Amino acid sequence: MVNKEKPRGRIGRGLRIGKLGLALTGSYLGYQLQNLFLGEQERPERRKSFNRKAARQIRVELESLKGPAMKVGQILSTQFHLMPEETLSELAKLQMRAPGMHPSLARAQFKASFGRFPEQVFRALDAEPFAAASLGQVHRAVTREGQEVAVKIQYPAIRKAIEDDFKLLRSAALPARLAGHATESMIAEIERGMLEETDYVNEGRNIELFRKQLQPLDYVRVPTVHWNLSTDRILTMSFISGEPLPDFLTNREPSQEMRNRIGVQLVELFHLQIHRLHTLHADPHPGNYLIEANGTIGLVDFGCVKKFSAGFIEIMQAFEERVWLRGEQQCQRMARLIWGPGILVKPRLAREHLKHAIAFYEMLFPGLTGSRAVVDFGDTKILKTMFRILNENLRNKTVNPEFAFYARAEMGLYNLLHLLRARIDTSAILAKFESNRGAAVHNGEPA
Numbered sequence: 001m002v003n004k005e006k007p008r009g010r011i012g013r014g015l016r017i018g019k020l021g022l023a024l025t026g027s028y029l030g031y032q033l034q035n036l037f038l039g040e041q042e043r044p045e046r047r048k049s050f051n052r053k054a055a056r057q058i059r060v061e062l063e064s065l066k067g068p069a070m071k072v073g074q075i076l077s078t079q080f081h082l083m084p085e086e087t088l089s090e091l092a093k094l095q096m097r098a099p100g101m102h103p104s105l106a107r108a109q110f111k112a113s114f115g116r117f118p119e120q121v122f123r124a125l126d127a128e129p130f131a132a133a134s135l136g137q138v139h140r141a142v143t144r145e146g147q148e149v150a151v152k153i154q155y156p157a158i159r160k161a162i163e164d165d166f167k168l169l170r171s172a173a174l175p176a177r178l179a180g181h182a183t184e185s186m187i188a189e190i191e192r193g194m195l196e197e198t199d200y201v202n203e204g205r206n207i208e209l210f211r212k213q214l215q216p217l218d219y220v221r222v223p224t225v226h227w228n229l230s231t232d233r234i235l236t237m238s239f240i241s242g243e244p245l246p247d248f249l250t251n252r253e254p255s256q257e258m259r260n261r262i263g264v265q266l267v268e269l270f271h272l273q274i275h276r277l278h279t280l281h282a283d284p285h286p287g288n289y290l291i292e293a294n295g296t297i298g299l300v301d302f303g304c305v306k307k308f309s310a311g312f313i314e315i316m317q318a319f320e321e322r323v324w325l326r327g328e329q330q331c332q333r334m335a336r337l338i339w340g341p342g343i344l345v346k347p348r349l350a351r352e353h354l355k356h357a358i359a360f361y362e363m364l365f366p367g368l369t370g371s372r373a374v375v376d377f378g379d380t381k382i383l384k385t386m387f388r389i390l391n392e393n394l395r396n397k398t399v400n401p402e403f404a405f406y407a408r409a410e411m412g413l414y415n416l417l418h419l420l421r422a423r424i425d426t427s428a429i430l431a432k433f434e435s436n437r438g439a440a441v442h443n444g445e446p447a
Helices: 009-035 043-065 067-076 085-094 103-114 158-172 174-179 183-197 201-211 245-250 258-275 310-320 328-338 340-346 347-364 379-395 403-420 426-435
Strands: 136-142 148-154 234-238 279-281 289-290 297-299 304-308 373-376 423-425
Touching: 103 148, 103 234, 158 183, 183 403, 201 234, 201 258, 245 289, 245 403, 258 279, 258 297, 258 310, 258 403, 258 423, 258 426, 279 403, 304 403, 310 328, 328 340, 328 347, 340 347, 347 379, 379 403, 423 426
Parallel strands: none
Antiparallel strands: 136 148, 148 234, 279 304, 289 297, 373 423
């Protein structure tokens, strides 16, 4: 049963999170005690039962807390290489099917932001949301002109909840920050991005940018913003049909050919954003990709968008050009671009980090080195390797704040490809972009 108790301010939310941690610790100790009296054959099933119960408890509490706490659960739900299957299954419910506001509260929220009740604005609006997530929920509606639209309504006081949660995070993360593992600049970058997601006018501008720039992609659909029906906390868009990727895979049972085709499109879409827009849709959880039967992709939720600096784009180009083959000076330049000038004070660490980054890049694009070009994303080695590199950077205090959202987006992409079990010639895709930087993409092929 969903916990309907409302978290009250920073102290209340902190107590809720702390209480959840204590409850899980108690459950784990009880599980370990029971293990002493169970045989070897009984223990695996008991472990699965514990994982399911613990994940359900976490999911229910995170649904109630919303905000950054729920975002963490959404991110964890895509970590196939880290989490047990029974835990992932439970946390996946946080993606688009989390409980929404009571209809009367959603109606009041709409009135508070728009100045009129929904029935005074739309011909019809569904009382129950079809998607509910960490910062808001989405309802189907019909305009007075008869157009089918999606109406996103922000949760009450969610901006204050984000600010309170990050104050808690800074307090809880103080030992790690003092050790240099979680720097203030990294935490500030993540907080800035989440607060930006609460501005629906900004999200509407993001939608318009992506809609214009992605028009050459005939396999991607982006909604149209209805500005006359939107505010900073209400966003009305054209309705995008399709099934979230997990549902598409379950209901359609696509062939390997279709899985590969969708995978190619996702990789092309990702690299087009890097090369042409220098801007990235940075919230790539499976619920934000709505797949039609013919494999076209409806891209939704543009609250989390990362605009990259010229220095970051230079890093991407350095990898594509494999500048490390040009000698030690170029290697030092790459290390300085990625981790900042401070890394060169530790030359051995710089060489080790760069070696791992290059090996990972060549794992992603093996055709560049003359190896077999097709990458099997059904294998978890890519996810595990990326996670290990991120951990090494954290442990050695060499995290670049600008990579926070890029890493999230990149990990999300590989999780999507893993879900698809796609087998892709990634090097061929990259080569097309390298041969004509910034070119448009037509018919699923970079020009």
